[in-house]
Amino acid sequence: MLPGVIGILQATEAIKLILGQGEPLIGRLLTFDALESNFRVLRVGRDKECPACSESASLDEAKVREMDYQVSCLLSIAGD
Amino acid sequence: MPRQYDQLFETVRQNIPEVDVHDLKSALDQADAKPVIIDVRERDEWEQGHVPGARFIPRGFLEMRVEEQVPEKDQPVYLYCAGGVRSIFAAQSLQQLGYTHAMSVSGGFGSWKDAGYPFDIPRQWTPDQRQRYSRHFLIPEVGEDGQGKLLDASVLLIGAGGLGSPAALYLAAAGVGKLGIVDSDEVDLSNLQRQIVHSTSRVGEPKTESARTFIGDLNPDVEVVGIQERLTADNVIELVRDYDIVVNGADNFATRYLLNDACVVLNKPIVDGSIFRFEGQVTVYQPGEGPCYRCLFPEPPPADLAPT
Numbered sequence: 001m002l003p004g005v006i007g008i009l010q011a012t013e014a015i016k017l018i019l020g021q022g023e024p025l026i027g028r029l030l031t032f033d034a035l036e037s038n039f040r041v042l043r044v045g046r047d048k049e050c051p052a053c054s055e056s057a058s059l060d061e062a063k064v065r066e067m068d069y070q071v072s073c074l075l076s077i078a079g080d
Numbered sequence: 081m082p083r084q085y086d087q088l089f090e091t092v093r094q095n096i097p098e099v100d101v102h103d104l105k106s107a108l109d110q111a112d113a114k115p116v117i118i119d120v121r122e123r124d125e126w127e128q129g130h131v132p133g134a135r136f137i138p139r140g141f142l143e144m145r146v147e148e149q150v151p152e153k154d155q156p157v158y159l160y161c162a163g164g165v166r167s168i169f170a171a172q173s174l175q176q177l178g179y180t181h182a183m184s185v186s187g188g189f190g191s192w193k194d195a196g197y198p199f200d201i202p203r204q205w206t207p208d209q210r211q212r213y214s215r216h217f218l219i220p221e222v223g224e225d226g227q228g229k230l231l232d233a234s235v236l237l238i239g240a241g242g243l244g245s246p247a248a249l250y251l252a253a254a255g256v257g258k259l260g261i262v263d264s265d266e267v268d269l270s271n272l273q274r275q276i277v278h279s280t281s282r283v284g285e286p287k288t289e290s291a292r293t294f295i296g297d298l299n300p301d302v303e304v305v306g307i308q309e310r311l312t313a314d315n316v317i318e319l320v321r322d323y324d325i326v327v328n329g330a331d332n333f334a335t336r337y338l339l340n341d342a343c344v345v346l347n348k349p350i351v352d353g354s355i356f357r358f359e360g361q362v363t364v365y366q367p368g369e370g371p372c373y374r375c376l377f378p379e380p381p382p383a384d385l386a387p388t
Contacts, residue, residue: 002360006360007243010351012250015230015251017364022221026349026370027369027371029376032360032362044376050374052341052372052375061345065317067338069334075341
């Protein structure tokens with residue numbers, strides 16, 4: 001049952017993004033504990049030193065294509 | 081002998097402020113506040129084209145519906161019809177309902193078109209679509225405009241498994257026009273306890289095909305693109321590029337990082353979901369607006385600690 005709950009929450013978020021309605025879960029992590037019947041929302045923030053999305057990151061299409069994610073997903077901020 | 085109607089019209093008209101289409105155009109062009117414009121014509125007239133941003137409330141339903149759609153009664157309300165007659169009576173009704181700035185657009189939509197101003201032609205719905213999406217049409221947050229957005233939208237689902245199954249079914253039922261489904265697996269009997277887009281009769285089929293069968297039957301408006309491949313660094317950019325939104329139902333870390341990086345580069349939102357035993361999580365990674373997956377998890381966990 002749990003995948004149904006989570007999958008439908010994902011579908012709901014996608015619909016909200018398409019319609020431009022409401023507050024999507026950007027910067028918020030929704031957790032659902034099925035045994036405790038508890039929803040929680042945690043605020044999550046950007047990492048100023050993120051190797052993927054920060055100002056100083058140098059990620060581009062070529063780099064994604066070159067990486068071997070099965071071997072290592074590590075990404076350094078400097079570029080190579 | 082003058083018709084009583086003519087007398088009535090002239091009497092009503094004296095008490096209704098009138099503006100012309102050029103006034104309406106300049107109100108529309110003011111960037112800050114969108115004016116309230118109501119098209120009071122009949123549906124077939126509306127479907128031929130209407131003033132951009134106008135709301136459609138046919139004259140016959142105006143009194144019943146206007147207070148719901150335009151609750152603020154002291155703002156300017158522009159009413160138009162085809163030639164500026166019906167909108168005079170419509171404006172009178174609005175005055176009686178307490179609207180203080182109800183105006184009739186003289187010349188109506190005919191003059192608007194003659195002036196060469198732009199107009200929108202609304203999407204044409206088939207009778208089946210009107211019925212299928214009738215509940216959406218009634219919700220103000222969706223409506224006909226929203227349904228049009230859904231049908232024009234595309235979502236790439238990573239995995240047609242536990243998370244991807246219900247997500248795909250609800251997105252298809254809602255009328256999202258294009259669903260890409262990436263999955264290299266075949267349906268196994270052990271999947272059916274949770275992967276509800278598949279079925280007993282389709283065990284052994286590729287999951288992409290199984291999902292296409294179910295979705296095709298659920299909503300023929302939806303185009304299903306089955307991609308029976310693993311998501312890799314070689315195909316991720318081309319796949320993600322074609323879609324508006326990615327819904328991730330993949331259950332491994334390599335795919336999460338791969339997808340994250342591709343979506344950061346291509347500026348696409350990921351709706352991420354994950355499950356571990358009896359706990360689940362959902363978040364949206366929207367590049368530039370919030371954190372990405374790497375902001376939260378800079379490094380993959382050691383292999384022996386990673387849940388499967």
